[in-house]
Amino acid sequence: MKNLNKGLLIIAITFFALSADAQMNPKVKLQDALKLIQQNYVDPVNDESLVDASIKAMLSSLDPHSSYLSREEADAMNQSMSGSFAGIGIQFAMVNDSTFVTGVNPDGPAARAGLRLGDRILAIDGKSIFGKSLKNQEIMKMIRGEKGKAVALEIARTQQPEIVKLDVMREQIADLSVNTSYMVDSKIGYISLSIFSQSTRREMDAALKQLKAQGMTKLILDLQGNGGGYVEAAIGVADEFLEKGQQVFYAVTNTGVHDNYMTGGFGQFMHGNLVVLIDESTASSAEIVTGALQDWDRAVVLGRRSFGKGLMQKGLELADGSIIRLTGARYYTPSGRSIQKPYEKGKTDYFQDFSRRMASGELIEEGHFKFPDSLRYMTMMNKRVVYGGGGIMPDKFIPIDTSLYSAWMAKTMNSGLTLKIAFEYAQKNRNSLLATYKEFPAFNAQFNVPESALDLLLIQAQSAGIAISAANPVVRKELRTQLKAEIAGQLYVGKGYELQVRNQASESFIQAVALLNDQKTYDSLLQNQDVKQKKTSKK
Incomplete structure (x- = not known):
C-alpha cells in the first residue's frame, strides 16, 4: 500500500511538472487574462482601456520608439504632420x-x-x-x-x-515646417526647419528659390531641435542639395532586405557652400539629412552630437483607427553607418541621455566623447573619417549655451513672464515703436531693450520665487535677448522674427556665418585629414 501511494505521488508530481512546462498559446493566454480580469476584478473595468494598456506594455518591451496611439492620439498626430x-x-x-x-x-x-x-x-x-x-x-x-x-x-x-x-x-x-528663411547678408541665406512633414519639401523649394532670387550663394540649414518626421520629407530635403542618383540612406528590415533611397536630381541648391547646424535634439529624419550631406562631403556640420535615432517606424492601423507605430527597419547612412544609440538599459535610461551628456561635460567642452574604432567609416568623396553608433558627430564642435539651459532661464521662460512683459511693453509703445522702426531689419539692428523693462522682468521673476541674479551681466544679456525677441514678435506681422533676434546671440549661428566667410577653413573641414597632413609635411 505504501508503494502504491508513493507511486501515485510520483505520478501526481510528474503531471503537475508537465502541466507547468506545457506551452500555452500566447494569444489564448492574453484573451484568458482579459476574461479573468473582467470576471473577477473588484470594480467594473473598461475593456478598451485594458487592451490599450496591454498593447502599450508589449511595445515598450521592444525598443524606445515603437509605440501605440489611440484613435484620438492618431488623429492629432496626423493633423500635426499633414502640414x-x-x-x-x-x-x-x-x-x-x-x-x-x-x-x-x-x-x-x-x-x-x-x-x-x-x-x-x-x-x-x-x-x-x-x-x-x-x-x-x-x-x-x-x-x-x-x-x-x-x-x-x-x-x-x-x-x-x-x-x-x-x-x-x-x-x-x-502649419509650416520652415520656421523662417532670410538673407543674413548679401550672399548667405538661412533656413530653419522645425519638423519633416508632408509640406516640408514644398516649403524648402519655395524658400530656396526666394533666397536665390535675392542673391544667395551660401546657405545655413538649421536643424537644431528638429526631432524628425516623415522619411519621405527627409529624402526630399536631401534632394535639394545632392546630385541625381546619390544615395540618401538605405534601410535593412528583419528579413535582411536592403531598400535604397536615392535622390532624383531636382534640387534648388546642389552647388554652393552649405553649413548644417545640429544639436543634441536633432533626431531621426533630421539625422538622415545630416548624415547624407556629411557622407557625401556636401556640407560642413556644426554643433554637438545629434540624438542618435536610427530606427524607422511604420504606422500599422487597427480597425478602430488606432495606430501601432512599429520599428520595421534600421537605417544606414551612405557610408554604411548606423547612428542608433544603444537602448538595452530601457526607455527611461534612453531618454535621460541629455542629462548624462551634460554631466559628463560632453556638451560643454570638446573631447569628452569618443567613438570606438570599430564604428569608424569613411565619407564617400573625400574619405574623411566619420563614426556610427550614437548620433552624428559634427565636423566642428560648438559648446552649449549653459545659460539657456539653466534652471533660472527655464523657470523664467515657463512662467510666461517674458512674454507678458514684452507684450505689455509692445502694447504701450506700439505706435511709437512702429513709427521709429517701420520694418523689422531696422528694429533688429537698432532697438535696445530699455533697462526699465529688464528690471521689471527681474523683479517679477524674483517675486515668483525664481532664483535669479539681477546683477549678473550674463543673466541680463540673455534676458534682454529674450525680451527683444518677444517684442519683435508682437510688433511685426509674419513668422520667424523672434528667431532672427535670437540668432544674433547664438554662438552656433555666429560660427556658421564666420565659417561661410572663411573659404580656407571651410575647405579644410571637408578635406581628408591624412591628405591634409601629407600636403603640410611636403611643404
Whole structure:
C-alpha cells in the first residue's frame, strides 16, 4: 500500500511538472487574462482601456520608439504632420487671464477680417473666455473647427472703447515646417526647419528659390531641435542639395532586405557652400539629412552630437483607427553607418541621455566623447573619417549655451513672464515703436531693450520665487535677448522674427556665418585629414 501511494505521488508530481512546462498559446493566454480580469476584478473595468494598456506594455518591451496611439492620439498626430488644419491663422497667448492675439498670418482669414496684433479676445461663438482660466488647448479647440464655417469673435482693442465683433471664416491653414528663411547678408541665406512633414519639401523649394532670387550663394540649414518626421520629407530635403542618383540612406528590415533611397536630381541648391547646424535634439529624419550631406562631403556640420535615432517606424492601423507605430527597419547612412544609440538599459535610461551628456561635460567642452574604432567609416568623396553608433558627430564642435539651459532661464521662460512683459511693453509703445522702426531689419539692428523693462522682468521673476541674479551681466544679456525677441514678435506681422533676434546671440549661428566667410577653413573641414597632413609635411 505504501508503494502504491508513493507511486501515485510520483505520478501526481510528474503531471503537475508537465502541466507547468506545457506551452500555452500566447494569444489564448492574453484573451484568458482579459476574461479573468473582467470576471473577477473588484470594480467594473473598461475593456478598451485594458487592451490599450496591454498593447502599450508589449511595445515598450521592444525598443524606445515603437509605440501605440489611440484613435484620438492618431488623429492629432496626423493633423500635426499633414502640414495644415482648419483655423483662422493666428497665434495667441494668455496674459493676466486674458487671451491676446500675438501673431497673425498675413495671408490668413484673420488678417483679411481685420484682426490685429494685440487684440484681446473676449468671447468665441458667444461664449466668454475672459477670466475663465481656460487652457491654451481649450481655446484652440474653440477657434479651430470645420473648414468653411465661420467663428464669431468679440474683440477689445486698445484706444477703441466699443467691442469689435468679427466673423472669421475657417480655412485650411498651413502649419509650416520652415520656421523662417532670410538673407543674413548679401550672399548667405538661412533656413530653419522645425519638423519633416508632408509640406516640408514644398516649403524648402519655395524658400530656396526666394533666397536665390535675392542673391544667395551660401546657405545655413538649421536643424537644431528638429526631432524628425516623415522619411519621405527627409529624402526630399536631401534632394535639394545632392546630385541625381546619390544615395540618401538605405534601410535593412528583419528579413535582411536592403531598400535604397536615392535622390532624383531636382534640387534648388546642389552647388554652393552649405553649413548644417545640429544639436543634441536633432533626431531621426533630421539625422538622415545630416548624415547624407556629411557622407557625401556636401556640407560642413556644426554643433554637438545629434540624438542618435536610427530606427524607422511604420504606422500599422487597427480597425478602430488606432495606430501601432512599429520599428520595421534600421537605417544606414551612405557610408554604411548606423547612428542608433544603444537602448538595452530601457526607455527611461534612453531618454535621460541629455542629462548624462551634460554631466559628463560632453556638451560643454570638446573631447569628452569618443567613438570606438570599430564604428569608424569613411565619407564617400573625400574619405574623411566619420563614426556610427550614437548620433552624428559634427565636423566642428560648438559648446552649449549653459545659460539657456539653466534652471533660472527655464523657470523664467515657463512662467510666461517674458512674454507678458514684452507684450505689455509692445502694447504701450506700439505706435511709437512702429513709427521709429517701420520694418523689422531696422528694429533688429537698432532697438535696445530699455533697462526699465529688464528690471521689471527681474523683479517679477524674483517675486515668483525664481532664483535669479539681477546683477549678473550674463543673466541680463540673455534676458534682454529674450525680451527683444518677444517684442519683435508682437510688433511685426509674419513668422520667424523672434528667431532672427535670437540668432544674433547664438554662438552656433555666429560660427556658421564666420565659417561661410572663411573659404580656407571651410575647405579644410571637408578635406581628408591624412591628405591634409601629407600636403603640410611636403611643404
